[in-house]
Amino acid sequence: MSIKKSILVRVRLVFLFVCLFACAIVYKIVHIQFLDGDKWKNISNERRIFYKPVHATRGNILSDNESILATSLPFYRVAFDPAVAKPEVFNAGVDSLAMLLSRFYGDKSADYYRRKMKNARHSGKRYVRLNSRQIGYQDKKLMSRWPIFREGKNKGGVIFEKVEKRFKPFGILAERTIGFINEDKNGAGLEYSFNGNLSGVDGEALFERIAGGSKPIYDGTEVKPQHGYDIKTTLNVNLQDVAESALYKALERTDAEYGTVILMEVKTGEIKAIANLGKTKGGYIEDYNYAVGNQGRTEPGSTFKLASMMALFEHRPDISLTDTVDAGDGRYRIKNTIMTDAKINGYGKITVQQVFEKSSNIGIAKLMEQYFGHEQQAYVDYLNKFGLNSTLGFQMDGEAVPYMKSPQDKDWYGTTLTSMSIGYELKLSPLHTLAFYNAVANNGVLIQPIIVKEIRKVDEVVQSFQTRVLNEKICSDATLKKLKLMLEGVVENGTARSIRNADYKIAGKTGTARKVKNGRYVREYSTSFAGYFPADNPKYSCIVIIDSPKGVNVYGSDVAAPVFKELADKAYALDLAMHKPMHERVVPDKESLPVVEAGSLDDLKLIYNNLGVSTRAGVTEEDWVKVEPQRRSLEFKPNPVLQNKVPDVVGMTLRDALYILGNQHLKVDVQGMGKRVKKQSLAPGTDINEEKTITIILG
Template identity: 55%
Template sequence: MNIKNSILVRVRIAFLLVALFSMAVGAKMFHLQWVEGDHWRKQAQAKTINFRKVKATRGNIYSDDGNLLATSVPFYKLAIDPSVPDNKLYRSGIDSLAYLLSVHFKDKTPEEYKRKINDARHGKKKYLMVNPRMINYQTKKMMEDWPILRAGRYKGGVIFERIDRRFNPFVALGTRTIGYVSQESRGIVGLEASFNRQLAGKDGQALFQRMAGGGWKPLNDDSEVPPEQGWDIQTTIDINLQDVAEAALHRALKDHEANYGCVVLMEVATGEIKAMVNLGQQKNGNYAETYNYAVGQQGRTDPGSTFKLPTMIALLEETSLEPTDSIDTGNGTFRYSGAVMNDAKPGGYGKITVQEAFEHSSNVAFVMMMREHFRTKPQRFIDYLQSFGLTKSMGFQMLGEAEPYIKRPEDKTWSGITLPWMAVGYESKISPLHILAFYNAVANNGKMIQPMIVKEARIADNVEEMYQPRVINEKICSDRTLKKVRKMLEGVVEHGTAKSIRNSDYKIAGKTGTSQKLKEGRYTREYYTSFAGYFPADNPKYSCIVVIDGPKGYRQYGAEVAAPVFKEIADKVYARDIQMHKQLPRKAWEDDKGIFPMVKAGYFEDLRYLCNEMGISNHTRDTEEWVVANVSNRSISWKSKQYLPNQVPDVSGMTLKDALYILENKGLRVNVKGHGRVISQSQRPGSSVLRGSSIDVVLGS
């Protein structure tokens, strides 16, 4: 075969192979298009069109008086379908729209925005994320008036994608108690996590189409399942008391350079928590709410001398001990099973009563009493603690409650010194909230109730779930013992370790606590300080516990560190709760002629209203606006105090507010000296008014 024939054969073979390949491709295309077309179209649609979850709006968290503590604020991302607007709408508005986008976002020039939208339109893209930055609702409303966008979704192609973000109106106040929300809109800690079921609502679903670039465009159709909004929860927190407690604790922590601290303020009768503050020291030295020390494991520690209250109750219930019985504590040192127990006072307290032992927190006295009455029956003491409700968790509404750790005689770590050390607050681990619940029981006539922080969950005005406090122990001890220990708790403040917080307005009952911190199996010179108690002592309304861990400096005891914080909080609570104030004896104000009546002159309607509210008899025949009071036989008669328009008025006896109103309306410039009511004026009443002239007004009592 010559070369020419060989080439022709090869060409024909190559042509045949190409023809066969083309026929195979055509056949495959036909098969894919017509035979398997429906299958692959469904597969493509499954990749690009899908049902996606639509997040439910999370419920709000409210304080006890309706203040908003946490809410979901809507934010939006701006996207458009550039193929929707017709040519006339698009051409007339694209330049203005690009300019407004550039001015608002400040990340691209108007030309760049116009080019970006034009390219998407020419490329027949159905979805374009204009800018990934989120905008708020007010900005969204503003953008809805912009060119092209004002035509809406179906004519202008605008798409506002809603994204909810959690917002706390009071910023850092009670942050850890309220809690946080994850990117998936789930509660992580605090109330957000504990009541996530109620707050989260029920997600819906809607049909979305996947667009070029990975974005998803919502498609409106009848298959959409709308989300169900989450329930709102109302807490027991009083935002004003929360602020008071946080400010007082924060100052103390900074002053003592402490590691962390917590405060819980609770209503005695209801167990409702009115304030819960947790502040821990950060690396930069500042303090922030990052952990719930009042409830969680990190706050569970040796309670120190606040635990002497349950110890004393157990002793009084078990024995015939009386507060007046004497104990000889010697020089303040006591050896027991190879260990030494010391009192805080150098040289000891000598011979003291049981009452004084509690007031001065004598460790030696408590060890001696425990040795005498419970040494041979330690389980009996543990049984008392169990009956008090101190050995098990309380079932608090918030997640993360620490289980109390109380040693038992059968434990491997039980030794000869365990019982006496437990009596003074060591070798046990209890959270501050649990200690407070016990003190609250003493204030509440022996009834120990579960602390509560959420009252109800509701949708709008419809209550879906109502929460009631659970009684943990109907009676922790006898009334006889309650009467004794309440007197002891008052004595701590009146005569004992916390006498620095005694005041004459109301009585505080409580107990200081100071315990050495255990590190690597050894007790160190670093302290955990606390004060737990209630007020007013004679009619308890609030109980409170203050904990400050690791104070630095020369003041390191509960009486010097935690107790002053308790008093600052109690003083401010007392000042704002008038129901706790004692009414003065009637004689104190009835016989003081200088006090009645507390009115002299002023605006008639205001003065008459005040007198009527106070039950003071008053009458007048005049109908003038400004009057002066004439007192006779515990009654007031009003007399007119009016002058002609061109005369200087007499403002003596008036408050500064009324005097300023009258004089300035006469065109006079008023100079004020002193405090109280007007006692003199520089221009004679009844003289001619010189508008623009000065008049000196002197105030006094």
């Protein structure tokens, strides 16, 4: 075969192969188009048309008076379907629309927006986002009146994509308590703990994939979302603000690491304020819920002495507050450790009441050794009975579990009993400690603290939460009476004297616990104050924790107690029900006037004015006066004290009489019992020429 024929054969074969391949392509096209057409059309529709979730509006979080603490506000992103508008509508309005978009957003020129819309229309795009910035509802209404957009979604192609954002009207107030939840459903606080109620149920709608994105198709098959429920909390906005402000000032003043405050109603267990502030480079922020969570679970220190004394009085009801304990010289050896008291030379022999008021570690330790030294399990059993080893079942997630040792544990040492009795070798959260103090204020009834009162759907209450009693009686009434007297004594005479006041009485206990670092106790402290007020009829209980304060005065009485006092003052001022009634000022008859015969003019004026008794001063020059009752008032008559003359002390208090007679260089012999001088042995006005003794009789 010649070369020419060989080439022709090859060309013909190639041509034949090409023809056969072309026929195969035609056949395949015909087969797909006509025979399998319906199949591929369905697949195309399935991929182009799809269902997409429509998120429900999240419920509101409300305060106790239904002020909004957190809500969802609608925002929008503006998108555009440039193919929808008719050519005459698009061409007539695109320049004006571009200019308005440029002015509104202020980021690009009008020419940029015009080219963006025209290019999208020319290329057949069905979706283009004009700007990623979110706009509010009023801006949406404004844009709806612009050229092209005013034709609406179906004729103008405007697409307002709804985006909901969480908004807190009070800013950072109770920020960590309100909390958050992210796209992965992780979070903290009420937002996370009650997410199932707040989130609602998402709906779904049909969307179409188009060039550049997707757009909704409203064909009647969409499922409307069920919006979330509102939750009404127990938080009081005013008290929360004071708690955060007082805590912030204390942390800033002492350069502390973190602090927490909880204010709770005694009878209901409703938390009215809960503040948590942690130190950052820029100051203090609500970075963690120290009041409830594990990071706030610490050794409570001296505030735990209340539990130890409760166990002691329950174990030995015969122990009296006037019984004495020898606290020694301030140093006490227990096994191989030395326990110390705050007072350098020690307190010596003091009463049980003073052991608590002065927060004597040695006094508590000696009592524990004496009465529980051979019954250590009994001490732990009492603590368990008081509910200190169990969780409270708090409504918010992340509640810390108490840590408490038992004599059966391997790390129960010879010093563990005495260490636990003063608040070491155990851990409690601030909320747990407060619940215990609240039980004392609540006559022994231990209740579960609550922070959410109701779950609502608009105005309909879906679920309400009531106070749940955890223990009807944690101790006897006799024990409670002793504990209350001790707690009041701490403020009246003990370590918290700085916060006592005349308007209402506070009962509580200071705490200063050394912290552990690298397995050793260091000279850094967790300071605290826990208590309740008014002491005679408790309305609120409160705890303040300030961790690692710096400076000279770093004890609970110096750091935590003033925060308690500031919050208590505000709560007292706001709650008129706690105020003592002001009695009407009356003009008494002569028969009802108090009979006080003599005394200091200034003192008597002050007393009678406070009693609402009208007074008249016959002579105001004298310091000492006699009192003469008139028909509707008291008149002060001069009772001069003359040099070298026996004064008239009949009717005076013993204190005043001793003061005057002593200044006259008289020896005084006191006889009888009573509040005032009824008789005196030397007549008033008698000369004092030599050293004399005067006998005064009280009655």
